[in-house]
Amino acid sequence: MKQRATVLLGSAFVALAALAFAATRVIAADKVDPVADAKAFQNFFFQKFPNVKHEDFVNGPYSMNEDMKRQWQEKEEFPPYEFALDAGKEMFSTPFKNGKTYADCFPNGGIGIRQNYPYFDEKEGKVVTLELALNRCREANGEAPYSYVKDEMASLTAYMAYTSRGKPMDIKIPDDPRALAAYENGKRYFYTRRGQMNFSCASCHVQSPGERIRAETLAPALGILNAMPIYRSEWSGMGTTSRRFVTCNSQTRAVPLEPQSDEYRDVEYFLSYVANGLPISGPGARP
Amino acid sequence: MTVFPCKPALLIALALIAGTAPARAQSNVAAGEKLAFDRGKGNCLTCHVIKGGDLPGTIGPELKDIKAKYPDRDELFAIIFDETKRNPQTMMPPFGRNRILTEQEINAIVDFLQTL
Numbered sequence: 501m502k503q504r505a506t507v508l509l510g511s512a513f514v515a516l517a518a519l520a521f522a523a524t525r526v527i528a529a530d531k532v533d534p535v536a537d538a539k540a541f542q543n544f545f546f547q548k549f550p551n552v553k554h555e556d557f558v559n560g561p562y563s564m565n566e567d568m569k570r571q572w573q574e575k576e577e578f579p580p581y582e583f584a585l586d587a588g589k590e591m592f593s594t595p596f597k598n599g600k601t602y603a604d605c606f607p608n609g610g611i612g613i614r615q616n617y618p619y620f621d622e623k624e625g626k627v628v629t630l631e632l633a634l635n636r637c638r639e640a641n642g643e644a645p646y647s648y649v650k651d652e653m654a655s656l657t658a659y660m661a662y663t664s665r666g667k668p669m670d671i672k673i674p675d676d677p678r679a680l681a682a683y684e685n686g687k688r689y690f691y692t693r694r695g696q697m698n699f700s701c702a703s704c705h706v707q708s709p710g711e712r713i714r715a716e717t718l719a720p721a722l723g724i725l726n727a728m729p730i731y732r733s734e735w736s737g738m739g740t741t742s743r744r745f746v747t748c749n750s751q752t753r754a755v756p757l758e759p760q761s762d763e764y765r766d767v768e769y770f771l772s773y774v775a776n777g778l779p780i781s782g783p784g785a786r787p
Numbered sequence: 788m789t790v791f792p793c794k795p796a797l798l799i800a801l802a803l804i805a806g807t808a809p810a811r812a813q814s815n816v817a818a819g820e821k822l823a824f825d826r827g828k829g830n831c832l833t834c835h836v837i838k839g840g841d842l843p844g845t846i847g848p849e850l851k852d853i854k855a856k857y858p859d860r861d862e863l864f865a866i867i868f869d870e871t872k873r874n875p876q877t878m879m880p881p882f883g884r885n886r887i888l889t890e891q892e893i894n895a896i897v898d899f900l901q902t903l
Contacts, residue, residue, distance in 0.1 A: 697880040697885075698881055698885060699878070699880070703878050707878060712845045713844045714833050714843070
């Protein structure tokens with residue numbers, strides 16, 4: 501009798517231990533590991549499109565097949581974003597009313613630094629995107645902020661991207677639980693289905709890149725921000741990252757967020773981090 | 788004399804019954820096609836090649852020989868109502884569950900699909 505009880509107790513203990521072990525294992529598997537994440541993310545696309553050169557993924561829909569690639573090369577001969585580039589350069593070098601310039605707000609005078617955005621600001625405890633940093637620079641110098649979805653912001657980011665072309669995306673996640681949480685939050689948003697159509701960002705840009713949705717070829721999620729901002733014939737103008745996020749949400753009948761809301765900032769952090777190592781190609785031109 | 792006037796009426800009634808069934812099916816098919824192609828409704832062309840539709844996408848399979856593949860119309864209804872039941876990962880929106888289309892509208896589309 502006594503022996504039986506001990507056996508029972510013993511097996512209960514073993515079961516408990518096994519449970520505890522399983523629990524830690526689950527936690528371990530669930531623990532955010534951005535390095536492993538990014539590797540798996542990149543490999544998914546490399547394997548799905550074995551014929552696409554790794555550095556070509558940054559050309560959005562144009563990376564998806566030879567015909568598209570030819571179209572892209574033709575476009576690059578007379579790039580439709582040139583006017584924005586010129587405007588951006590001009591704006592960048594024109595002093596604010598107080599005599600300062602954008603260059604005073606950024607490392608290296610703002611030249612060749614696009615690949616470091618967004619970054620996690622440990623003082624604020626949040627992700628700071630390039631668009632946000634530009635407007636903060638304006639406000640710090642007594643200027644009104646620009647709309648996140650209009651031409652001025654696109655021109656500024658176009659110029660900053662252009663001076664950074666070819667530099668590998670280099671996003672850091674500092675050793676700060678809030679940074680990891682921001683990354684994880686962005687990833688969650690990206691994979692969560694929403695709206696009447698029940699799409700997630702991943703439905704279109706992970707599950708179906710290269711496929712046509714009506715007449716548009718879907719860009720792969722890998723390197724999807726490296727070419728921002730983009731000129732789109734459909735817009736007959738430039739679009740910022742903010743504009744693209746809002747458009748993707750509203751075109752699929754999901755309620756778009758405010759540009760530069762925490763969640764969009766986190767999505768940008770996630771998408772940029774998993775593109776680490778791929779070159780900046782912005783500004784881009786799209787059909 | 789009393790029977791005679793009834794006869795044409797009966798005939799007309801019979802003709803009406805015989806005539807309306809295909810007529811209604813016809814209009815259901817046409818309505819179904821309209822709903823399937825309408826961008827604000829089914830918008831099925833976003834993802835499927837369908838005979839008679841312009842600018843189709845390539846995300847889903849071409850919709851053809853549907854009657855051979857799905858002889859049971861309930862199955863078709865279920866696919867349009869909520870394809871995530873069959874395939875949780877599907878891109879296809881749950882048209883019925885999310886009330887993009889009413890049951891009546893889905894039925895019309897099913898009628899149309901069965902002609903493909």
